[in-house]
Amino acid sequence: MIDWLFVPLSYSFMQRGLMASLMVGVLCAVVGCYVVLRSMAFLGDAMAHAILPGVAIAYLLKGNLFFGALVAAVIVALSIGFFTRQGTIKEDTAIGVLFAAALASGVALISTVKTYAMDLTHILFGNVLGVSSTDLFLTAGVGLGVLITIFLLYKEFLIVSFDPLFAATLRLPVETLRTLMLVLLALTIVVSLQTVGVGLVTAMLVTPGATAYLLSKRLSTMMVISAAVGAISSISGLYLSFYINVASGAAVVLIATGIFVLAYLFAPPKGMIWKFVQRTSS
Amino acid sequence: MVNYDGKAALYGVSFCVPVGTRVAVIGPNGAGKSTLFKALAGLLPLRSGNISIHGFPPGHHEDCVAYIPQREEVDWQFPVTVAEVVTMGRYGRVGWLRRPGKQDKTIVARAIEQLGISDLAHRPIGSLSGGQQQRVFLARALVQEPHILLMDEPFTGVDISTQETMFALFDQLHKVQVTVLVSTHDLKLAAANFDQVLLLNHHLIAYGPSEQVLTSEHLMEAFGGQVLLLDGAVVVDKAAHKCKSYEE
Numbered sequence: 380m381i382d383w384l385f386v387p388l389s390y391s392f393m394q395r396g397l398m399a400s401l402m403v404g405v406l407c408a409v410v411g412c413y414v415v416l417r418s419m420a421f422l423g424d425a426m427a428h429a430i431l432p433g434v435a436i437a438y439l440l441k442g443n444l445f446f447g448a449l450v451a452a453v454i455v456a457l458s459i460g461f462f463t464r465q466g467t468i469k470e471d472t473a474i475g476v477l478f479a480a481a482l483a484s485g486v487a488l489i490s491t492v493k494t495y496a497m498d499l500t501h502i503l504f505g506n507v508l509g510v511s512s513t514d515l516f517l518t519a520g521v522g523l524g525v526l527i528t529i530f531l532l533y534k535e536f537l538i539v540s541f542d543p544l545f546a547a548t549l550r551l552p553v554e555t556l557r558t559l560m561l562v563l564l565a566l567t568i569v570v571s572l573q574t575v576g577v578g579l580v581t582a583m584l585v586t587p588g589a590t591a592y593l594l595s596k597r598l599s600t601m602m603v604i605s606a607a608v609g610a611i612s613s614i615s616g617l618y619l620s621f622y623i624n625v626a627s628g629a630a631v632v633l634i635a636t637g638i639f640v641l642a643y644l645f646a647p648p649k650g651m652i653w654k655f656v657q658r659t660s661s
Numbered sequence: 662m663v664n665y666d667g668k669a670a671l672y673g674v675s676f677c678v679p680v681g682t683r684v685a686v687i688g689p690n691g692a693g694k695s696t697l698f699k700a701l702a703g704l705l706p707l708r709s710g711n712i713s714i715h716g717f718p719p720g721h722h723e724d725c726v727a728y729i730p731q732r733e734e735v736d737w738q739f740p741v742t743v744a745e746v747v748t749m750g751r752y753g754r755v756g757w758l759r760r761p762g763k764q765d766k767t768i769v770a771r772a773i774e775q776l777g778i779s780d781l782a783h784r785p786i787g788s789l790s791g792g793q794q795q796r797v798f799l800a801r802a803l804v805q806e807p808h809i810l811l812m813d814e815p816f817t818g819v820d821i822s823t824q825e826t827m828f829a830l831f832d833q834l835h836k837v838q839v840t841v842l843v844s845t846h847d848l849k850l851a852a853a854n855f856d857q858v859l860l861l862n863h864h865l866i867a868y869g870p871s872e873q874v875l876t877s878e879h880l881m882e883a884f885g886g887q888v889l890l891l892d893g894a895v896v897v898d899k900a901a902h903k904c905k906s907y908e909e
Contacts, residue, residue: 416736416739416740531758534749534752534755534760535752535757537741537745537749538749538752540739541735541736541739541741541746541749542734542735542736542749544704544728544730544734545728545730545749545801547704548702548703548704548726548727548728549752549753550703550753551752592740595740596740596741596742596784596785597740597741597742597745597785598739598740598741600740601740
């Protein structure tokens with residue numbers, strides 16, 4: 380009866396895939412709470428796309444794709460921080476310009492390679508079943524680093540997100556903390572590329588966080604719920620893709636979206652149906 | 662002098678507040694009240710001149726100044742409870758990589774009780790009324806144990822009982838030598854509840870006890886066409902139904 384649970388586990392590529400997507404699902408979900416609360420969804424999307432040229436250059440030089448993405452991501456995080464600090468153009472405009480340019484140069488670079496369509500598909504949509512043991516260790520290492528940083532700086536990040544003006548009166552280094560947050564976001568996106576790809580990483584960042592937002596009144600609770608949603612959708616998405624043979628990244632995102640819709644409809648007290656019931660009973 | 666977008670938002674502002682004084686800062690919208698407070702809190706650079714707090718520039722003493730901005734400056738939909746917001750006032754003293762300890766929790770609980778919001782402690786801040794939100798932020802400022810308290814427009818959109826709680830608190834702070842600066846455009850509240858009044862419109866118009874500051878010439882200078890002089894009563898920028906109390 381429960382063979383369907385264990386059959387996929389007999390394949391080592393599925394074991395690695397499950398491990399990878401579980402780690403990425405939880406990591407994205409926790410970091411995603413800040414993305415949701417600080418309305419950085421567009422920024423996360425932009426950053427994911429801006430990583431492309433880094434990956435492309437690493438690919439052309441036959442270097443490590445992971446490090447290519449990492450270098451590009453950190454450069455993007457720092458330059459977004461720099462541009463928005465000046466305040467001469469609006470934040471989302473600066474990001475829009477930067478991200479379109481980076482995406483274009485990434486595509487241009489990759490299009491010089493013969494196997495262009497295939498490689499681009501992997502970068503754009505991920506290939507969780509092709510995860511190697513090295514990738515797994517890198518993901519675990521970077522992911523753990525990001526989560527530990529968030530744990531240690533919980534109260535500082537809470538203040539900077541909720542009330543930056545107050546953070547400034549406490550003489551906290553607001554700009555540095557904000558840039559650090561961008562760097563953590565960049566690292567998260569980089570380790571997620573293999574699993575969900577550039578195109579879908581925003582969904583993994585935003586959807587579990589948005590679901591948890593509907594269900595919690597504290598940031599710490601929100602992070603736990605978000606992580607659970609991320610983990611559940613990662614694992615069930617992978618099973619779904621194993622049995623009905625759809626792209627794994629897409630399956631994960633669709634399940635996360637399904638959970639979000641349920642929360643949106645039924646969650647007390649912010650859910651639509653809950654509100655409707657309260658209105659009719661009062 | 663404080664700069665804002667290249668223009669001077671404040672100039673010719675020079676005053677000295679003795680320790681423990683309650684000061685009402687009055688001026689029309691856009692007069693630079695918020696700018697003055699941000700400069701005092703060390704959030705804005707000065708183009709010229711200097712501010713001295715206990716002989717130090719703003720931003721020198723970590724917990725010496727507590728600043729409560731206008732309520733619109735905070736994200737009220739953020740998932741955070743009343744107790745958590747008040748605890749934030751301790752973060753400056755707790756320090757990096759550490760969590761608030763027993764003593765911090767006692768101080769937080771005392772401030773929450775003092776402002777009469779104990780029953781709201783575990784509610785999300787988004788569910789509170791304007792007056793309750795103002796109490797939460799006042800509690801957060803109290804646990805900072807400040808020497809100087811700056812409040813920007815705390816009476817706007819706040820119920821009478823919260824106003825009374827605030828004045829009672831200002832009295833207590835006055836007794837323990839905490840200096841309080843509050844901006845408002847309610848002249849009546851300012852005259853009745855504060856030791857000194859500071860009249861501001863980009864520059865300092867007058868500073869001193871209310872009966873010396875709130876004269877018709879000074880008010881005309883500060884508010885220009887917005888001011889209406891009735892027999893002995895002054896009405897500034899008020900809705901018609903609120904003017905009755907001034908005419909009596």
